[in-house]
Amino acid sequence: MDFNLTPEEAAFRDEVRAFLDENLDAAESERDMNWFGGWLKKVREKRWVGFSWPKEVGGGGGTVMQQVILKEEMAKRKAPPLGSCYMGLAWVGPSIIQYGNEEQKQKYIPDILDGTYQWCTGYSEPDSGSDLASLKCRCERDGDEYVVNGQKIWTSIAMISKMMILLVRTQTDVDVKHDGITCLLVEMDSPGIEVRPIKNMSGGAMFAEVFLTDVRVPVENRLGAEGGGWKVTVSALANERSSIAEVYGLTRKMEELKDLARDTERAGQRAIDIPSIRRRLQRAEIRIESMRLNGQRFLTKQLKGEPLGSETSINKLHRASLEVEMGELAMEITGSASTLMQGCDEAPEDGRWAKFALGWPEVVIGGGTPNIQKNIISERILGLPKD
Amino acid sequence: MNFGFTEEQELLRAEVRKFLDQNASLEEVRKIVESDEGFDRHLWNRMAELGWIGLTMPEAQGGMGLGFETFLVVLEETGRSLFPSPLISTLLAARAIERFGSEAQQARWLPGLANGETIGTLAVLEESDDWSSSGVRLEGKRDGGETILSGAKHFVPDAGNAGLFVVAYRSGADPEAVSLAVVEEGADGVAAGHLPAMDLTKRLGKLDLDDVRVADDALLAADWAGVQSLIDLGAALVTAETVGAAERALEITTEFAKQRIQFDSPIGRYQGVKHPLAEMFVDIESYKSLVYYAIWAIDAGDDVAPLAVSRAKAYVSETFPMAGISGVQLHGGVGFTWEYDIQLFLKRGKWMRPMFGDADYHYDRIADLGGL
Ligand SMILES: Cc1cc2nc3c(=O)[nH]c(=O)nc-3n(C[C@H](O)[C@H](O)[C@H](O)COP(=O)(O)OP(=O)(O)OC[C@H]3O[C@@H](n4cnc5c(N)ncnc54)[C@H](O)[C@@H]3O)c2cc1C
Numbered sequence: 001m002d003f004n005l006t007p008e009e010a011a012f013r014d015e016v017r018a019f020l021d022e023n024l025d026a027a028e029s030e031r032d033m034n035w036f037g038g039w040l041k042k043v044r045e046k047r048w049v050g051f052s053w054p055k056e057v058g059g060g061g062g063t064v065m066q067q068v069i070l071k072e073e074m075a076k077r078k079a080p081p082l083g084s085c086y087m088g089l090a091w092v093g094p095s096i097i098q099y100g101n102e103e104q105k106q107k108y109i110p111d112i113l114d115g116t117y118q119w120c121t122g123y124s125e126p127d128s129g130s131d132l133a134s135l136k137c138r139c140e141r142d143g144d145e146y147v148v149n150g151q152k153i154w155t156s157i158a159m160i161s162k163m164m165i166l167l168v169r170t171q172t173d174v175d176v177k178h179d180g181i182t183c184l185l186v187e188m189d190s191p192g193i194e195v196r197p198i199k200n201m202s203g204g205a206m207f208a209e210v211f212l213t214d215v216r217v218p219v220e221n222r223l224g225a226e227g228g229g230w231k232v233t234v235s236a237l238a239n240e241r242s243s244i245a246e247v248y249g250l251t252r253k254m255e256e257l258k259d260l261a262r263d264t265e266r267a268g269q270r271a272i273d274i275p276s277i278r279r280r281l282q283r284a285e286i287r288i289e290s291m292r293l294n295g296q297r298f299l300t301k302q303l304k305g306e307p308l309g310s311e312t313s314i315n316k317l318h319r320a321s322l323e324v325e326m327g328e329l330a331m332e333i334t335g336s337a338s339t340l341m342q343g344c345d346e347a348p349e350d351g352r353w354a355k356f357a358l359g360w361p362e363v364v365i366g367g368g369t370p371n372i373q374k375n376i377i378s379e380r381i382l383g384l385p386k387d
Numbered sequence: 388m389n390f391g392f393t394e395e396q397e398l399l400r401a402e403v404r405k406f407l408d409q410n411a412s413l414e415e416v417r418k419i420v421e422s423d424e425g426f427d428r429h430l431w432n433r434m435a436e437l438g439w440i441g442l443t444m445p446e447a448q449g450g451m452g453l454g455f456e457t458f459l460v461v462l463e464e465t466g467r468s469l470f471p472s473p474l475i476s477t478l479l480a481a482r483a484i485e486r487f488g489s490e491a492q493q494a495r496w497l498p499g500l501a502n503g504e505t506i507g508t509l510a511v512l513e514e515s516d517d518w519s520s521s522g523v524r525l526e527g528k529r530d531g532g533e534t535i536l537s538g539a540k541h542f543v544p545d546a547g548n549a550g551l552f553v554v555a556y557r558s559g560a561d562p563e564a565v566s567l568a569v570v571e572e573g574a575d576g577v578a579a580g581h582l583p584a585m586d587l588t589k590r591l592g593k594l595d596l597d598d599v600r601v602a603d604d605a606l607l608a609a610d611w612a613g614v615q616s617l618i619d620l621g622a623a624l625v626t627a628e629t630v631g632a633a634e635r636a637l638e639i640t641t642e643f644a645k646q647r648i649q650f651d652s653p654i655g656r657y658q659g660v661k662h663p664l665a666e667m668f669v670d671i672e673s674y675k676s677l678v679y680y681a682i683w684a685i686d687a688g689d690d691v692a693p694l695a696v697s698r699a700k701a702y703v704s705e706t707f708p709m710a711g712i713s714g715v716q717l718h719g720g721v722g723f724t725w726e727y728d729i730q731l732f733l734k735r736g737k738w739m740r741p742m743f744g745d746a747d748y749h750y751d752r753i754a755d756l757g758g759l
Pocket residue numbers: 120121122123124125126128129130131153154155156157207361362363365366367368369370371372375658
């Protein structure tokens with residue numbers, strides 16, 4: 001074991017620190033959209049967007065260790081994200097790089113890196129959630145085109161996306177339901193697509209129902225083989241789980257939560273000095289540290305060429321319980337004012353913690369619920385019979 | 388960055404596992420703990436010959452001079468088999484002498500500890516059960532060029548078998564004026580014995596000191612920070628050993644869940660059974676990562692070591708005792724029998740919880756260290 005940085009790695013860390021010194025502090029007070037645009041341009045020039053992707057497709061070709069360093073330094077400084085095409089960077093891009101042909105790579109990857117437009121993910125259906133492979137969205141071939149009919153649901157940011165990675169059923173008479181699923185890359189402005197936003201419990205509408213009626217998709221927009229969509233999805237979901245398990249976002253949230261506990265006064269003392277609150281913060285922080293180290297241990301395995309499968313479920317489970325616990329802790333810390341929403345002076349930090357405490361379903365339910373993760377661990381790792 | 392073991396370390400692991408599978412099956416362990424000493428001298432001596440006891444002790448003193456990272460591999464295996472032996476205790480006594488002893492003191496005691504002849508242990512706690520410096524009230528009274536120790540040390544691991552005690556005593560009025568003295572079994576006024584304890588694979592006892600005269604050449608040059616580093620090391624080693632025990636407990640329960648049929652199906656199919664097992668797996672993997680990192684930091688002399696140790700020990704102390712309870716519960720009635728092995732792991736969890744600080748102690752320590 002060795003956690004020391006090599007001289008090259010230390011040099012890279014210093015490069016990152018110098019960049020953040022130069023580009024972050026000065027602008028922190030005016031972090032508006034203009035500023036964010038400039039930031040995105042600069043990190044793109046550095047090739048830190050898609051940093052782990054191969055150089056041939058425009059990525060940064062960063063080593064695993066460099067990625068760890070970059071993310072850690074960014075989290076410590078609470079830097080804004082590297083890139084703006086969230087799903088494109090998290091799993092659509094990696095899927096295209098793995099399963100796409102040359103034209104597809106050239107057509108889609110640069111725009112994902114530049115954040116030209118958004119991608120959304122059309123997997124879930126009203127009757128196919130946890131049991132995703134039971135999906136029914138119909139798809140028939142007609143010459144050089146596929147014709148798609150069906151409904152998707154919970155499609156995050158469908159209303160602002162230009163593209164969708166869509167799962168459809170191209171074959172129904174299969175022995176195993178996972179066969180007969182195909183993955184398509186679909187333009188959202190294709191005739192026959194209707195998007196109906198769904199209001200969620202925090203009052204926003206960031207996901208939607210997507211209705212597809214006789215939507216024509218060119219065959220060249222198929223990702224991977226016909227009937228090979230499940231394979232594409234499994235690797236995409238693993239990417240989603242590992243990106244959801246990203247510990248650095250949590251590290252950052254934790255820093256903010258500690259600040260909140262330091263700045264909040266409860267009955268004459270700082271909230272952080274209340275033993276029960278301090279304990280809960282400590283417990284959460286230890287879980288986050290264990291996620292960081294789990295991630296590094298699994299990366300080492302991967303680098304040694306050992307296959308990495310269901311381990312990502314470990315951190316996804318931690319993340320799910322932490323997301324809930326940290327929201328509840330913020331409520332506990334801020335007391336009676338905790339339920340006040342944005343728009344009044346009394347709301348702590350303009351209601352952002354109240355909003356956070358309503359936001360956990362995205363990571364807890366999205367990408368597979370805790371029950372499903374526990375099934376994965378007990379069946380695939382511990383070898384218990386399927387239920 | 389590298390978060391894996393070397394090929395040599397993996398070979399050592401295989402060797403230790405083979406040795407323990409052959410000589411210390413749980414059936415064998417049950418017999419060994421029935422003996423007076425509670426461990427098997429013959430196996431202990433063979434382990435010494437194989438170099439495992441002196442693994443981390445200096446080569447000049449008969450050890451192998453390797454890091455705790457390598458020793459971790461041995462401990463995971465002794466944990467797996469609940470191997471009863473004074474391994475951690477002896478190692479801590481040796482570490483104290485190596486870090487805070489003169490060359491002459493090292494030459495006097497380390498070879499005997501490394502070759503298995505002397506069993507050592509660290510005696511810090513007193514009746515107050517307080518791991519902080521104020522818990523050490525045993526006073527070192529100066530008298531004619533000697534130090535007189537009179538009092539008792541409680542909860543001393545392997546007290547009844549130890550030939551050498553490294554004893555924490557108060558060396559002055561300052562709250563942190565604490566140092567270490569080496570006291571040998573058989574010296575005038577030294578009496579030690581075991582107490583009946585729940586986990587038969589781990590012996591625990593009391594050391595009584597009645598006007599024991601300690602010559603200056605048996606005093607170690609340690610201060611409170613030094614004693615605390617030994618407590619940290621103890622916590623790290625106990626956690627490492629627990630990783631092995633926990634993995635075995637999970638294996639045993641998982642295997643049972645595959646075999647036991649109820650409602651026409653292996654009970655491991657039911658989520659009420661399989662999900663707690665998945666949760667145990669998540670916890671084990673997580674404190675494993677934490678303790679590996681902590682032990683690396685100890686070896687590397689990295690400042691983060693105490694913080695890293697406390698995080699690992701707080702996590703394991705909170706979760707492994709509960710995993711033992713789940714393990715028994717998931718076995719149903721047979722889990723409660725003396726005959727089934729899972730209960731041995733439940734007891735190991737209870738032994739481990741307070742050892743070198745429980746979760747509360749380590750949370751407070753994290754705060755003291757400025758962690759949170
Ligand atoms: C904020 C948010 C954003 C999302 N974004 C997207 C998106 O962009 N694209 C997309 O395709 N999907 C998206 N989803 C959908 C998400 O993937 C599904 O909601 C999720 O997989 C669960 O499916 P379901 O909602 O149908 O619940 P169900 O599968 O009906 O589950 C209901 C409950 O039953 C439990 N359950 C189900 N099966 C089992 C079982 N075998 N064992 C034990 N318990 C079980 C579940 O754990 C859950 O608690 C999003 C969801 C949320 C909340």
